[in-house]
Structures are given as structure tokens and as C-alpha cells.
Amino acid sequence: MLDSVDLDAYVICPLSEAELKSLADACGRPIAKGLRHFLAEVGMPQNVVPSLPQDADALVRSQHSYDTSAFIFFDYGESFLAENAAGQVVAGDLYAGVQEVVHADFDAYLAASVEPPDESPELVWALELSFSTDDEPLLREALRAHLDLELESSWQSMGPSRADVITAVAMSSSDSMPDVQRHHHGSWEAASYSLDFEVPAASIREFKQRFAALKQAKLGFEMFSLGIGPAKAPKKLTTEQIASQRAEAEAACLERDREFLESLGAEVPGEPCRRPNCEHARIEMSVLCRLHHFESIQGRAFGELERQG
Numbered sequence: 001m002l003d004s005v006d007l008d009a010y011v012i013c014p015l016s017e018a019e020l021k022s023l024a025d026a027c028g029r030p031i032a033k034g035l036r037h038f039l040a041e042v043g044m045p046q047n048v049v050p051s052l053p054q055d056a057d058a059l060v061r062s063q064h065s066y067d068t069s070a071f072i073f074f075d076y077g078e079s080f081l082a083e084n085a086a087g088q089v090v091a092g093d094l095y096a097g098v099q100e101v102v103h104a105d106f107d108a109y110l111a112a113s114v115e116p117p118d119e120s121p122e123l124v125w126a127l128e129l130s131f132s133t134d135d136e137p138l139l140r141e142a143l144r145a146h147l148d149l150e151l152e153s154s155w156q157s158m159g160p161s162r163a164d165v166i167t168a169v170a171m172s173s174s175d176s177m178p179d180v181q182r183h184h185h186g187s188w189e190a191a192s193y194s195l196d197f198e199v200p201a202a203s204i205r206e207f208k209q210r211f212a213a214l215k216q217a218k219l220g221f222e223m224f225s226l227g228i229g230p231a232k233a234p235k236k237l238t239t240e241q242i243a244s245q246r247a248e249a250e251a252a253c254l255e256r257d258r259e260f261l262e263s264l265g266a267e268v269p270g271e272p273c274r275r276p277n278c279e280h281a282r283i284e285m286s287v288l289c290r291l292h293h294f295e296s297i298q299g300r301a302f303g304e305l306e307r308q309g
């Protein structure tokens with residue numbers, strides 16, 4: 001059985017012969033011919049088969065979840081798609097136990113399921129990358145070393161969401177590279193960072209090594225593949241767009257705060273708030289005054305945008 005470090009090798013296709021072999025070993029059955037060819041040559045866009053190649057662990061589990069000898073490549077809870085020894089794609093159901101041939105072979109399945117990419121000389125693999133870490137210097141170093149992505153040192157806040165998640169942007173110092181967003185909430189242990197990233201299709205093998213290095217860097221690295229298609233210019237916000245989003249988010253936050261404060265009702269004259277040195281009276285539902293009750297519920301003062309600790 002593979003351990004989780006070995007499984008990281010499958011973070012992106014194409015797989016080497018040795019990787020295909022250890023995957024088959026972990027699954028306890030040979031990888032069917034059509035699927036095997038695809039894994040070795042191209043790789044599986046995740047928008048077609050979510051379990052491949054991102055989560056090899058789930059792929060291994062699938063093989064043991066249903067009573068079939070076919071190789072299961074798509075498992076959606078109570079039913080599955082698999083390739084049998086004859087190379088046919090079969091659909092199965094956990095409870096009915098029925099298996100029927102739905103495609104003559106794996107290529108036919110792909111042809112029916114995958115939108116062919118536009119004709120384009122420069123195909124790219126579109127990815128969403130995310131990191132969960134409290135070590136920002138290490139993250140910056142890793143982005144520089146493994147993705148050639150250099151970030152400006154300052155973060156521009158885009159303000160709080162409805163759920164008090166604060167988003168900020170660090171611009172990349174190159175126009176051809178994406179910006180990075182940082183999301184943080186007072187109750188989270190670590191910040192979460194995200195970016196859209198495109199890998200030239202011809203460089204997939206080289207980038208596979210880089211992503212493996214990111215996985216090993218203890219940065220909470222995760223990758224979601226959106227499949228192969230034509231290149232797009234990286235999404236970048238201007239300073240003006242960020243400022244206007246921030247103003248909008250802050251206004252909405254203040255509005256929500258005001259509504260909440262109103263809903264707390266009037267203070268009860270003659271019954272002081274429990275907070276030391278507070279001159280206000282408590283409200284009906286609390287031993288605290290309106291502002292201090294607000295603070296104890298929201299984890300931040302009225303008018304402040306970020307939750308403290």
C-alpha cells in the first residue's frame with residue numbers, strides 16, 4: 001500500500017511507468033488499457049474525472065468500494081464508471097449491482113465527455129492553486145523558487161466579506177504572472193492564499209516536479225485542475241479596482257454592524273454595564289451595554305473591520 005507521501009507523486013499526470021505500477025499495486029488491480037494510456041500520455045482533466053489525478057487516495061479506495069473487477073475511474077457515491085478487462089466502459093450501481101456497457105472503449109467515453117479544446121498553438125493547463133499557512137516568508141520563497149512568481153511586499157485589503165473573511169491582494173511584479181489573494185478570518189489558525197495558474201501544456205512534466213516540491217514544503221498546498229485549453233491573460237486587478245471593492249465591502253460591513261446594533265434594543269437606565277470603566281447601561285438581554293455586547297459577540301469593536309485573534 002502506498003503511503004500519503006507516495007500518493008503525492010500523482011499530483012499531476014502524465015504518470016511515469018514506475019508511478020503507474022505503484023498506483024496499480026495500491027489499487028490491487030491492473031489499470032485498464034485505455035485509462036492507462038491516457039494517464040501515461042496526457043493526464044486527466046479534473047473537470048472530467050474529479051478523482052484523477054488529484055486524489056489518488058480516493059481512486060485507491062474506489063477499487064475496494066464496489067463488487068467489480070473492472071478498474072473504477074469515476075466514483076460518485078452510489079454509482080461508478082469503470083473500464084473492464086475488455087476495454088469497455090461500464091456504469092455500475094452499488095445497490096442494484098447492475099453493470100452495463102455505456103461506451104465501446106475509453107476513447108469513446110472521452111470523446112463523448114470532453115469538450116475538445118479550441119484550436120490554439122499555445123494550450124495551457126489551467127489550475128487553481130491554494131496554500132494554507134502562517135509562514136508567509138516561506139510561502140513567498142517557495143513561489144519564487146518553484147513558480148518564478150515574485151510578489152510585491154505589501155498587501156492591499158479588499159475588505160471583509162459577509163462572514164468577516166478579510167481578503168487582500170499582493171500584486172505579482174510581472175504582468176504575465178497572476179496576483180495572489182490572501183484570505184483571513186480571526187478564528188482561523190492560518191491564512192489561506194490562492195491564485196490561478198497556467199502551465200504550458202508542453203511543460204506539464206517539468207511542472208509536475210515543481211508541484212511535488214510545493215507539496216513537500218509544508219505550506220498546505222492544494223491544487224485543483226480545470227483542464228487543458230487555450231491560454232488566457234492572467235486575471236489582475238488594478239489598484240483602483242481593489243480600492244473600490246474595499247470601499248464597497250467596508251460600507252456593507254458597517255451597514256450590517258449598524259443593523260445588528262439596532263437589533264440589540266435600548267439600554268436599561270440605572271443598570272450599569274459590567275465592563276470596568278464603562279459608563280453605559282446594560283441592555284435587556286445582557287449584562288453588557290450595546291457596544292460591549294456587540295464586541296463580545298462579533299469578536300471586534302463596532303466600526304472595526306477585522307476580528308482580533
Ligand SMILES: [Zn+2]
Pocket residue numbers: 273274275278279280288289290291292
Ligand atoms: Zn459597556
